Amino acid sequence: MIKKPKVISFDVDGTLVPTGFVDAVWLEGIPSLYAQKYKISFEEAYQIVTQAYNEVGDHRIEWYYLDYWIKRFDLNTSKEELFNRYRHKVKIYEDVEPVINALRNNYKLIICSNAEKDFILFQLKSLLNQFHHIFSATSDFKEVKKSREFYGRICELLKVEPEEVIHIGDHLIFDYINPREIGINAILINRNQHKVALRIHTIKNLKELLKLLDYLNCPI
Ligand SMILES: [Mg+2]
Known part of the structure; x- marks a missing residue:
């Protein structure tokens, strides 16, 4: 990084x-x-x-x-x-709120999801004001998957270089390989500790993201 x-x-x-x-x-x-x-x-x-x-x-x-x-x-x-x-049935993982609170003053926090926007808004209702922007590939861009182009457009809209973005998600292709191809620092999260076929460093929760940022001398 x-x-x-x-x-x-x-x-x-x-x-x-x-x-x-x-x-x-x-x-x-x-x-x-x-x-x-x-x-x-x-x-x-x-x-x-x-x-x-x-x-x-x-x-x-x-x-x-x-x-x-x-x-x-x-x-x-x-x-x-x-x-x-x-x-x-709506549940937010327990580490989300503390980590968001720790990061919100130093970074622009955004959502990049495949899900239809209403699903995102409904589930994250209690946290919505912490996010700078919510992007839904399907609702905002009429794209069915988070492609390289999707991530590229988001960088353009936010006026940042891909290298200035960290993305965290649990899908190998849509959250890791695709954003990495344009230079985004993608991190794979593996909450259930499923076996990942490739030798990729994964985090198992968002607390580990804080540790990683600290290790990289990024503010938290
Ligand atoms: Mg996912």
Whole structure:
């Protein structure tokens, strides 16, 4: 790391929040409403719904938009209603708030996520004012994945060099390889200590980010 970092960017799912809420909305909420509407069992509905998700696939933008699925299945609900139904599942990892508080005065903190923006806003409601900017690849750029171009545009918008950005996320390609290709200092977080195939240094929580910054003589 040569340049002094100015921006610290965070992925959301698996980095700031566990996937419980998102999974509940997609894999419990939509199928149970489908079962109700078409008077079939939850198991049958689950099969139909997940098959439809797979047919569309995560390379198409609709896959990410909850409203698309509500409309497609003609469900009698709204995004807000579904979110509220599973609000008890929203959880932010315990290390997030202290680390954000430690960093917010010295860096611009941003969010860079694939998720639809409303999912991000709903889950991070209590922390939103700590972030300088929230970027959703799917909602803001109509891109389905966090590509090199996505990261490049963010650097442009924030008027920083990629070398001045640290990004932390849990996906090898979208949070590590792609940002690294343009020079962003990407760090892979591996909260569940899954085996990483490549020899990449990973951190297991955000407290380790503070240690790393301290080691690099960056202010914290
Ligand atoms: Mg993630």
